Amino acid sequence: MVKLGDYNRLTINRFVESGAYLDGGEGFEILMPRRYTTPEMHPGDEVEVFVYLDQANKPVATTEVPYAKVGEFACLRVSWTNEYGAFLDWGLMKDLFVPFSRQRVKMERGERYIVYIYVDELTGRITATSRISRFISEDTKTLAPMQEVDVLVFKRTDMGYKAIILGPNCEGMIYANEVFQSLSYGDKVKAFVKNVRPDGKVDLVLQESGRRHVEDFSVVLLNSLREKSNHFVALSDKSSPQDIYDVYGVSKKTFKRAVGALYKERLIEITDDGIRLL
Numbered sequence: 001m002v003k004l005g006d007y008n009r010l011t012i013n014r015f016v017e018s019g020a021y022l023d024g025g026e027g028f029e030i031l032m033p034r035r036y037t038t039p040e041m042h043p044g045d046e047v048e049v050f051v052y053l054d055q056a057n058k059p060v061a062t063t064e065v066p067y068a069k070v071g072e073f074a075c076l077r078v079s080w081t082n083e084y085g086a087f088l089d090w091g092l093m094k095d096l097f098v099p100f101s102r103q104r105v106k107m108e109r110g111e112r113y114i115v116y117i118y119v120d121e122l123t124g125r126i127t128a129t130s131r132i133s134r135f136i137s138e139d140t141k142t143l144a145p146m147q148e149v150d151v152l153v154f155k156r157t158d159m160g161y162k163a164i165i166l167g168p169n170c171e172g173m174i175y176a177n178e179v180f181q182s183l184s185y186g187d188k189v190k191a192f193v194k195n196v197r198p199d200g201k202v203d204l205v206l207q208e209s210g211r212r213h214v215e216d217f218s219v220v221l222l223n224s225l226r227e228k229s230n231h232f233v234a235l236s237d238k239s240s241p242q243d244i245y246d247v248y249g250v251s252k253k254t255f256k257r258a259v260g261a262l263y264k265e266r267l268i269e270i271t272d273d274g275i276r277l278l
Contacts, residue, residue, distance in 0.1 A: 001025060002051055004059065004119055005070030005126045012045050022049065022061055032061040052126055055094060066091040068117055070126060073135075073152055073164050075114045075186030078107050088115065088128060102129035112186050114154050114164075137170045140200045147193045151204060153183050163191070163204060172202035179206065180245035207251055217250055218258040222267060222277075224248075231277035236270070 002008050002024045010022040010030065019034040020041065032049060041047065049061035050069070067090050068074035076088040079095050086107035087095035098107060098115065107113055107130070115128040116135040129135075132154070143149070143165070151163035151172060160176040161183050174183070174191065183189070194203040225231050235244055241252040248255065259275060262268045268275050 002028075002030065002059065003070075005052055005117065006050070007048060007069070008051050008061075009046050009048050010061065012041060012043050012047060014043055022047070024059070030059045030061050032063075036061070036063045050092075052092060052094065057125060062092060064092055070117050070119055071169075073114060073116050073132065073166065073169065075112050075152060075188070076128070077112045078109050081107065081109055088113075090117075090128075096126065096128050098128045098130065102127065102131060104130040104132075114152060114186055132164075135169065136164060137168055138200060139168060140170050140196050140202055142168050143170075143193050143196050143202060145193055145195060149191055149193060149204075151189060151191045153185060153187045153189070156183075156185070165191075165193075165202065165204075170202065172204040174204045174206065178251070180241055180251055181206065181249075207254065217248070217254055218261050220248070221255075221258050222262060225268065225275070225277040232274055233276075234274040236272065236274050 002010070010024065013021045013023050013029060015037070017034075018031065020032045020037050021029040022032055024030045030051060032047070047063070049063055050066060051059055051061050054060040067076060074090070076090055076096065078086045079089045080087050085097060085099040086103065087097055090096040096117065100106075113130045114132060115130050116132045117126065117128050118135070119125070120127045150166040152166060153161050153163045155162040159173065160179065161174040163172050163174055164170075165172050172191070172193070189206065191204045191206050194205045196202055225233060233247075235247060235255070237256060239252070244250065244252050244255045259268070259270065263270055267278055269278055
């Protein structure tokens, strides 16, 4: 069965002037417009396509890759609006519709909004909504400590940043005192699961912690010292976390552990204003 608003692997039945018809099952065919066909394609070949609805609300196949598919969250920009709602650029020829009833705040042209994409049960159309809370899952059973995940930042609080963990589509928290980079609404970044609490809440960090991460950064720091003409880095225990992140992209905690490890191996000396290669 063809999945609407998703990727499908379909067989080419035949070619016509307007493109290629793909086998949608049960005698149903889906047009892939000529702009997406190539000379290498032949009847009987299987192609990976994204299926959505054209202007006439008929299924159409494309080899273009949208920014997100049905069942996913994304931060998308409004291309235009009319008396029925807003239309978002999601990377395809036809924009994604958000009716007024599905807008948390009135959407403005040119602005970006986090939305959830779904198939409307009444109309059968692919639709988006910025009223996302009902689509955020509470199921965190698939997550494990130090698992790498993609997250979408959706809210700034006094504690830090709330983010949607893409995939399981559940919520996580990135604490402000563990953030050493600029984060804004709609940013999609890599993160690591720090902890899954008994109540199911998830703590996230933007940097991998643990011994392996320290060992990896120790190598980076050592190579950095070797490459410098004076074999010296003007960073120390007195340096601010932001200064350390600006240079190496790691937390002060990771930096200090790496420095300690290299010092124990007698590879560096620690001075008042930095570290030097021995």
